[in-house]
Amino acid sequence: xxxxxxxxxxxGAMGGRVLALAAAxxxxxxxxxxxxxxxxxxxxxxxxxxxxxxxxxxVAADLEAAVAxxxxxxxxxxxxxxxxxxxxxxIVRACRQGLSVICIAEDTIFPWxxxxxxxxxxxxxxxxxxVAVVGTGANPGFLMDYLPLVLLQANRxxxxxxxxxxxxxxxxxxxxxxxxxxxxxxxxxxVAFERAGESFGHVAFEESIGFLGAxxxxxxxxxxxxxxxxxxxxxxxxxxxxxxxxCVAVAASGQRIVLEHPQSRGLAERGEQPSDLIxxxxxxxxxxxxxxxxxxxxxxxxxxxxxxxxxxxxSPGLHTMANFPVRALTRVRRAASVRPEHEEGxxx
Ligand SMILES: NC(=O)c1ccc[n+]([C@@H]2O[C@H](COP(=O)([O-])OP(=O)(O)OC[C@H]3O[C@@H](n4cnc5c(N)ncnc54)[C@H](OP(=O)(O)O)[C@@H]3O)[C@@H](O)[C@H]2O)c1
Numbered sequence: 001x002x003x004x005x006x007x008x009x010x011x012g013a014m015g016g017r018v019l020a021l022a023a024a025x026x027x028x029x030x031x032x033x034x035x036x037x038x039x040x041x042x043x044x045x046x047x048x049x050x051x052x053x054x055x056x057x058x059v060a061a062d063l064e065a066a067v068a069x070x071x072x073x074x075x076x077x078x079x080x081x082x083x084x085x086x087x088x089x090x091i092v093r094a095c096r097q098g099l100s101v102i103c104i105a106e107d108t109i110f111p112w113x114x115x116x117x118x119x120x121x122x123x124x125x126x127x128x129x130x131v132a133v134v135g136t137g138a139n140p141g142f143l144m145d146y147l148p149l150v151l152l153q154a155n156r157x158x159x160x161x162x163x164x165x166x167x168x169x170x171x172x173x174x175x176x177x178x179x180x181x182x183x184x185x186x187x188x189x190x191v192a193f194e195r196a197g198e199s200f201g202h203v204a205f206e207e208s209i210g211f212l213g214a215x216x217x218x219x220x221x222x223x224x225x226x227x228x229x230x231x232x233x234x235x236x237x238x239x240x241x242x243x244x245x246x247c248v249a250v251a252a253s254g255q256r257i258v259l260e261h262p263q264s265r266g267l268a269e270r271g272e273q274p275s276d277l278i279x280x281x282x283x284x285x286x287x288x289x290x291x292x293x294x295x296x297x298x299x300x301x302x303x304x305x306x307x308x309x310x311x312x313x314x315s316p317g318l319h320t321m322a323n324f325p326v327r328a329l330t331r332v333r334r335a336a337s338v339r340p341e342h343e344e345g346x347x348x
Contacts, residue, residue: 003027006030010035022308076100096125100311109145161279303321
């Protein structure tokens with residue numbers, strides 16, 4: 001059986017690690033790498049990911065050059081931006097080139113929750129190109145949505161799903177820390193929060209809730225969304241070291257989803273450690289705890305690469321993670337009917 005050929009767009013923190021994992025997988029053939037910062041940056045990224053380079057790989061500064069130079073591929077692994085507004089054009093261009101797309105952007109986990117019209121355009125582009133498009137990632141994409149959905153299958157009825165993810169910001173660089181308000185005084189935080197509003201910190205509660213609602217066949221309304229600074233101390237003064245965010249959604253039936261996501265620097269110094277907790281108040285009740293918590297970067301890289309085989313064989317259209325069988329890197333028969341209910345306008 002021939003290898004699945006991949007093109008990698010985005011050679012940042014995640015894209016570089018995805019490239020290394022894909023290049024090491026005998027079931028995949030890395031055909032091309034694209035860096036928006038230019039060919040030289042792309043070459044350096046390839047060398048960093050795979051010292052000595054990847055035989056035959058084409059490095060380009062844009063998608064069309066990558067496809068032309070490499071002779072094409074099956075799946076594009078897209079790790080450039082987080083927001084749908086920036087990604088739509090990249091995904092549509094990939095569909096036109098006959099490439100299926102796996103993207104780790106937060107907005108692509110459940111695009112219908114972000115912009116229904118844009119989601120419809122992506123679906124149409126995928127269908128026209130005869131390719132599949134899907135978003136994945138640790139969170140959103142797995143820990144607060146896909147995994148709870150799987151766990152809810154083993155239940156005769158439930159009242160509340162609660163997911164609590166406490167994670168460390170220590171591994172992250174300046175852009176993430178800035179987006180979390182880290183380093184600000186409490187007063188400056190209030191001003192920055194006022195200005196940035198909903199786009200402060202974790203931005204994907206809507207996507208996780210939309211995903212769960214669509215696949216459970218239920219409509220959830222977000223009734224509470226809070227963001228509190230987590231304070232530490234610097235030179236004797238209080239300083240923001242992270243954010244504690246919470247989102248509550250309720251269905252007409254009274255069933256509730258509670259998502260809680262405290263993220264901060266210096267957990268170890270405060271005697272804490274990252275953890276993941278999924279609690280289902282149902283029949284049977286369920287309490288699943290991961291300690292230490294799941295490493296979001298490593299999990300995101302694994303999810304993206306492990307999906308390649310299934311996405312290469314999926315039916316054309318815009319998908320969610322729930323449409324794919326839980327099988328790592330295996331070729332699957334073209335799925336017959338995997339459209340989630342939301343496409344019929346039933347939920348979300
Ligand atoms: N769903 C999830 O759980 C999950 C997990 C992790 C990340 N994400 C999302 O995935 C996306 C990519 O994450 P990432 O950590 O790989 O982001 P990143 O390191 O910032 O890289 C993303 C893009 O930024 C560019 N870039 C990197 N360093 C740069 C620099 N010094 N100057 C200018 N441009 C630079 C890269 O350019 P090139 O194209 O030139 O390589 C790449 O296209 C983000 O939107 C992130 O929010 C989601």
